[in-house]
Amino acid sequence: MASKASITKRGIDVESIKKDFPILGTSMNGKRLVYLDSAATSQKPIQVIDAISNYYKTFNANIHRGIYKISEQATEEYTASKVKLAKFIGAKSYQEIVYVRNTTEAINLAALSWGGANIKNGDHILITQMEHHSNIVPWQMLAQRTGAVLDYVMLNEDKSAIDESSLEEQLSKNPKIFAVSHASNVLGTINDVKKITRMTHEHGGIVLVDGAQSAPHMPVNVSEIGCDFFALSGHKMLGPTGIGALYGKRELLDSMEPIFGGGDMIRSVGFQDHTWNELPWKFEAGTSNIEGGIGMSAAIDYLNGIGMESIRKHEMELTRYAMEKLGSIAGLKVYGPDAKHIKNRGGVISFSIKGAHPHDVAQIFDENGIAIRAGHHCAMPLVEDVLGVGAVSRMSFYIYNDEKDVDAAVKAIGEVKRIFKLN
Ligand SMILES: Cc1ncc(COP(=O)(O)O)c(C=O)c1O
Structure with missing residues (x-):
């Protein structure tokens, strides 16, 4: 069970939750691992292992x-x-x-x-x-x-x-x-x-x-x-x-x-x-x-131990925070319900950056220690036929993500823009 410290008056205590996930203490490409691909699979706490x-x-x-x-x-x-x-x-x-x-x-x-x-x-x-x-x-x-x-x-x-x-x-x-x-x-x-x-x-x-x-x-x-x-x-x-x-x-x-x-x-x-x-x-x-x-x-x-209501609330707040940050980036498009309809969306944010292929975006994220997904996400009719794009980049949140992870993603988008010389 998640430790009592995981739930505070402010909501869930991500710092103490992170400590339960051994993989989150590791690095990827020499950088702190920021895991933003929980829609693909979640990480496992030590209690499960x-x-x-x-x-x-x-x-x-x-x-x-x-x-x-x-x-x-x-x-x-x-x-x-x-x-x-x-x-x-x-x-x-x-x-x-x-x-x-x-x-x-x-x-x-x-x-x-x-x-x-x-x-x-x-x-x-x-x-x-x-x-x-x-x-x-x-x-x-x-x-x-x-x-x-x-x-x-x-x-x-x-x-x-x-x-x-x-x-x-x-x-x-x-x-x-x-x-x-x-x-x-x-x-x-x-x-x-x-x-x-x-x-x-x-x-x-x-x-x-x-x-x-x-x-x-x-x-x-x-x-x-x-x-x-x-x-x-x-x-x-x-x-x-x-x-x-x-x-x-x-x-x-x-x-x-x-x-x-x-x-x-x-x-x-x-x-x-x-x-x-x-x-x-x-x-x-x-x-x-x-x-x-x-x-x-x-x-x-x-x-x-954390409570599903608290988890939902945490993800909603984090998604709102991310949508606000992403909304101010020129050339970046977010798919799905907009920030005004946060109650109708979960912590999955698919996006594209004008002038950069989603796979290149994911690779630059990877070089910065951030795991996101790019592609059709096993939803080809939606991504290709309905959205009319071949692929999108996707970040997805869970209980062990916080604003710092979102900030790291925003910084990586800055890197993408710098590398591809985008405005
Ligand atoms: C909405 C949805 N349905 C079904 C699946 C398939 O899950 P699994 O690969 O665990 O069978 C996924 C996996 O990403 C999913 O996101």
């Missing part, structure tokens, strides 16, 4: 199999991690939490299992123009297999949010499912998924929320949202790579068939047939990512 190491050192064993002490302990800790995650996102029980590798696998599981059984030729599947490839390709594959139609909700004129009239127009086609990101990894836009869910339900469809960029950064309550599925990745929320989750309403998961068969997902097996295990295990064939579950547990403890 230690929890994983402690598992291997003291109770490494397979789960659900042994009747000896350390196997029982591993089983208990793995299940406890699901109980914790269920509470963290407001699910009703751990039976609604299927552990998978990441958000991508969670969405594919829903598309293959639920989609495979429910989507037929001519049905409508709805997504938006701001989706990550993870929330596009599985639906394209499903549509191609079944003959369903894949529709897109367009973005508004300034390309910062979903266009309301396009939303209504697409919902009037009564899509069977609307798969929508909670927060965009390019624009930073936070979608009103509660309203979207209500509207989609009124049209008889179900909703999958891609929570890869929301669960790590803001309070999430799937029961309040009312969504039918919710996908997330552990590695973006201080946990290890290789663990993620698909939340599904219990009745929905109960009605679905597993996509993988093997050990652990069965109740009984005969020579010709088998019966399935209960939820959530029927979707988890083979040995699970036990260290992943244990790391996830420690990550949730750490986030809860």
Whole structure:
């Protein structure tokens, strides 16, 4: 859990949080590492690293199999991690939490299992123009297999949010499912998924929320949202790579068939047939990512120790600070909601500098010890077709970032301008 010192009257105490992240004490290219790429993956606190190491050192064993002490302990800790995650996102029980590798696998599981059984030729599947490839390709594959139609909700004129009239127009086609990101990894836009869910339900469809960029950064309550599925990745929320989750309403998961068969997902097996295990295990064939579950547990403890409300507030303030600084730089364009709409955006800032390629920008940042991302950010339809650029640079914040990190980024932009002789 984050130390008590992490929360002060002023908000979260970034200086003491930084100390929990060993990597932030290192340097890159001889400069203090400034990590501004948490939308890609977050750094890990020592509490998570230690929890994983402690598992291997003291109770490494397979789960659900042994009747000896350390196997029982591993089983208990793995299940406890699901109980914790269920509470963290407001699910009703751990039976609604299927552990998978990441958000991508969670969405594919829903598309293959639920989609495979429910989507037929001519049905409508709805997504938006701001989706990550993870929330596009599985639906394209499903549509191609079944003959369903894949529709897109367009973005508004300034390309910062979903266009309301396009939303209504697409919902009037009564899509069977609307798969929508909670927060965009390019624009930073936070979608009103509660309203979207209500509207989609009124049209008889179900909703999958891609929570890869929301669960790590803001309070999430799937029961309040009312969504039918919710996908997330552990590695973006201080946990290890290789663990993620698909939340599904219990009745929905109960009605679905597993996509993988093997050990652990069965109740009984005969020579010709088998019966399935209960939820959530029927979707988890083979040995699970036990260290992943244990790391996830420690990550949730750490986030809860700070508080998701405080994290959201901190990121909002830091984003506001960054947007103000960036807004005064000539030739710099920020994508997504503007500074006046800070409540509608997360701590992801994509930008471009007139006269400098985003990859060159990222390289100059790198030389200055600053990790940012450049490219299409796995959202080619959005970046190339909607924004009309080949690539953008992106900085993204988390609990261990502060104004000093933003100032370092602004200084690096000055370097870019100096090198490329831009005004
Ligand atoms: C909005 C969004 N959805 C899905 C993903 C895919 O996450 P993962 O690679 O962990 O499956 C990402 C990753 O960046 C993302 O930002």
